[in-house]
Amino acid sequence: KQWYQRRVRGIIQRIWNFLYERFFSDQVQMYVDLCSISNISVFILSDQVYGHYIHGRAVHGHADSDMREMTSALRREEENLCSKRGLEPDSNQQTFDMVVPILLRTNYNRVTLPLRSRDISNRGQSSELDKQIAAYHHINRMLASYIDHSLDNIDYTIGEKLFMERLLDMEIRDPPSGTGLLYPDEGQSFESVLYYGNEWLLFVWEVLLVATLDHWTGGSFILASAIAWLFNEVILNSFSKWRCQRNVASKALIDERFLL
Numbered sequence: 001k002q003w004y005q006r007r008v009r010g011i012i013q014r015i016w017n018f019l020y021e022r023f024f025s026d027q028v029q030m031y032v033d034l035c036s037i038s039n040i041s042v043f044i045l046s047d048q049v050y051g052h053y054i055h056g057r058a059v060h061g062h063a064d065s066d067m068r069e070m071t072s073a074l075r076r077e078e079e080n081l082c083s084k085r086g087l088e089p090d091s092n093q094q095t096f097d098m099v100v101p102i103l104l105r106t107n108y109n110r111v112t113l114p115l116r117s118r119d120i121s122n123r124g125q126s127s128e129l130d131k132q133i134a135a136y137h138h139i140n141r142m143l144a145s146y147i148d149h150s151l152d153n154i155d156y157t158i159g160e161k162l163f164m165e166r167l168l169d170m171e172i173r174d175p176p177s178g179t180g181l182l183y184p185d186e187g188q189s190f191e192s193v194l195y196y197g198n199e200w201l202l203f204v205w206e207v208l209l210v211a212t213l214d215h216w217t218g219g220s221f222i223l224a225s226a227i228a229w230l231f232n233e234v235i236l237n238s239f240s241k242w243r244c245q246r247n248v249a250s251k252a253l254i255d256e257r258f259l260l
Contacts, residue, residue: 028188028196032056032094036085037070039063043143044190045251049105050171052190053096053182055087055147087147087182088158095190097161097183099171103154104146104180111135116250129255136253146180156180206232 035042035056040063045051059082060073076082086093115128115135145151161183165172173181191197206228213224249256 028191032188036094037063041144041147042190044193045100045105046193049100049102051098051100052185052193053098053147054190055085055094055096057085059083059085093184095185095188096158097185097189098156099181101154101156101180102177104142104151107142108139111138112251112253115253132253132255139253153178154180156182158182158184160184 032054035054036058039056039058041056042054043051044053059077065073073082077085084090084092087096112135115132142151146154146156149155156179159181162172195202209231210221210224210228213227214221217223217227245256245259248254248259
């Protein structure tokens with residue numbers, strides 16, 4: 001009976017979250033809006049050449065403004081007195097699935113791999129920090145130039161996925177080494193790389209964990225739930241946060257001290 005009630009509560013929570021996010025507060029879309037206000041575009045590579053792109057370039061050219069300027073800018077957007085936020089002219093499409101050119105990925109690896117493989121004991125030295133900052137600016141300029149079609153021999157096109165690619169959720173075509181592909185993403189599939197987009201998987205994991213612990217503890221549901229909470233909240237979440245910060249700092253060349 002306890003397991004039945006737990007499953008029912010979990011399903012009800014999933015349905016409530018879906019309805020709330022769809023009709024009241026879409027946290028993922030709010031993140032995209034935050035990128036636009038902050039004038040930050042995001043490259044997410046979940047595979048060697050496949051990933052997601054969030055176009056967050058501010059339509060007003062900068063994000064360093066006070067509350068009055070920000071309010072005025074948002075009002076101009078509401079009244080259609082400025083350009084739209086989308087990547088393409090006269091478009092609001094900001095999120096894309098993407099296949100980056102192999103040459104772009106090669107150039108990225110050429111700059112970042114030496115820094116990521118360096119001795120950990122030397123990472124705090126001034127010379128190493130200078131190298132990291134220089135590499136960060138180089139990568140930033142390279143990716144911005146790629147989006148602006150300003151790189152020699154490296155470019156991209158925007159188009160729709162094939163029917164089989166949408167059906168199988170996989171890439172069938174191999175783009176040329178110097179040409180990438182961007183697919184408009186109405187469903188914001190970049191959430192698949194976040195905890196936010198894996199709630200059902202996490203729910204199943206917690207149910208299986210409690211079920212296993214309940215069996216090991218001889219049917220003590222309260223003890224099993226307490227151990228599961230301790231493992232998930234204290235051990236697993238702490239390790240995940242530490243590992244994610246290390247990954248972002250290493251791949252994006254950002255000092256870990258700036259990650260909250």
